[in-house]
Amino acid sequence: MVTGAGGLVGSALVATGEVKGLSHSALDICKTDDFERALDVHQPAFVINAAALANVDRADGVPDLAAAVNGHAPTALALVAARHGVRFVHLSTDYVLDGPQHHDLSESMTPNPKSTYARSKLMGECGVLDAGGVVVRLQWVYQPNGGGFFNHALAMMARGERIRLVTDQIGCPSPASLVAKALLVIAKNQGTGIFHLATGGEATAFEWIEAGALAAGIPLLADAAKRADFDGAHRPARSVLNCDRLATDFGLRLPHWRTALQTVMPDGDAGW
Numbered sequence: 001m002v003t004g005a006g007g008l009v010g011s012a013l014v015a016t017g018e019v020k021g022l023s024h025s026a027l028d029i030c031k032t033d034d035f036e037r038a039l040d041v042h043q044p045a046f047v048i049n050a051a052a053l054a055n056v057d058r059a060d061g062v063p064d065l066a067a068a069v070n071g072h073a074p075t076a077l078a079l080v081a082a083r084h085g086v087r088f089v090h091l092s093t094d095y096v097l098d099g100p101q102h103h104d105l106s107e108s109m110t111p112n113p114k115s116t117y118a119r120s121k122l123m124g125e126c127g128v129l130d131a132g133g134v135v136v137r138l139q140w141v142y143q144p145n146g147g148g149f150f151n152h153a154l155a156m157m158a159r160g161e162r163i164r165l166v167t168d169q170i171g172c173p174s175p176a177s178l179v180a181k182a183l184l185v186i187a188k189n190q191g192t193g194i195f196h197l198a199t200g201g202e203a204t205a206f207e208w209i210e211a212g213a214l215a216a217g218i219p220l221l222a223d224a225a226k227r228a229d230f231d232g233a234h235r236p237a238r239s240v241l242n243c244d245r246l247a248t249d250f251g252l253r254l255p256h257w258r259t260a261l262q263t264v265m266p267d268g269d270a271g272w
């Protein structure tokens with residue numbers, strides 16, 4: 001069973017055809033009783049909580065809601081799932097770590113959240129782990145034609161509009177469809193604690209969109225910019241998840257981000 005099934009990761013999980021997806025309108029994760037009823041109705045072997053207030057900038061304006069959805073609700077759901085003997089897999093973010101920049105970030109590093117969003121996500125992590133659930137940290141998730149920054153950038157350039165892309169923010173762009181398949185492996189197996197899940201290598205936002213434009217046959221109408229040129233919530237400068245634990249425990253390693261991007265880009269004219 002997947003909560004937040006209408007979102008980017010949730011819909012990729014539903015697209016695998018292996019899960020029962022409950023969108024926001026079908027289940028508000030802040031309503032613990034409704035979640036318990038859903039467990040009774042669907043009798044899932046596992047739950048993946050893909051519901052979140054995931055808009056980093058929006059969270060700054062609604063800290064109480066961010067804490068409720070990203071912190072308190074996952075904690076309560078994990079406790080209910082544990083009582084029912086159902087494995088609970090909760091999605092989190094590299095933003096809870098935020099450095100040091102010269103290292104790839106391992107699961108054992110001390111968290112260092114620097115935004116409302118990151119603090120609320122860390123709250124959820126702690127509650128879920130205390131309840132015996134599993135936390136999977138993701139980063140830079142996208143899906144061609146799936147909305148979000150990646151598609152917005154390509155669509156603007158396809159319309160002939162120039163965009164600005166930062167060269168001082170580094171991560172691992174990870175397609176939702178590959179993330180979803182890996183999440184199912186984690187959900188169907190044993191093992192608790194924290195797992196990092198991302199593609200290999202590292203990219204600046206500029207390099208990522210440049211590669212996407214090349215693969216889509218769209219001219220690169222982009223100027224290099226710095227993160228400081230933009231407003232909005234704090235984001236880590238270099239955030240590269242070390243995913244060795246996933247390889248060791250589950251034999252899972254996502255490809256290099258450039259290979260992954262080629263794998264998921266649609267053939268032919270995608271109508272950007």
Ligand SMILES: NC(=O)c1ccc[n+]([C@@H]2O[C@H](COP(=O)([O-])OP(=O)(O)OC[C@H]3O[C@@H](n4cnc5c(N)ncnc54)[C@H](OP(=O)(O)O)[C@@H]3O)[C@@H](O)[C@H]2O)c1
Nearest residue numbers: 004006007008009024028029051052054093138139140141
């Ligand atoms: N996308 C990324 O790059 C990224 C990176 C790192 C970590 N993550 C983590 O991955 C998870 C999934 O993110 P995503 O990118 O798929 O986000 P998303 O596209 O915004 O999806 C989140 C979904 O949760 C729903 N939701 C919000 N509040 C809810 C509530 N109270 N009850 C039930 N559903 C609710 C949203 O519905 P509404 O639209 O109706 O609000 C939305 O459908 C999150 O935990 C996020 O922190 C994502």
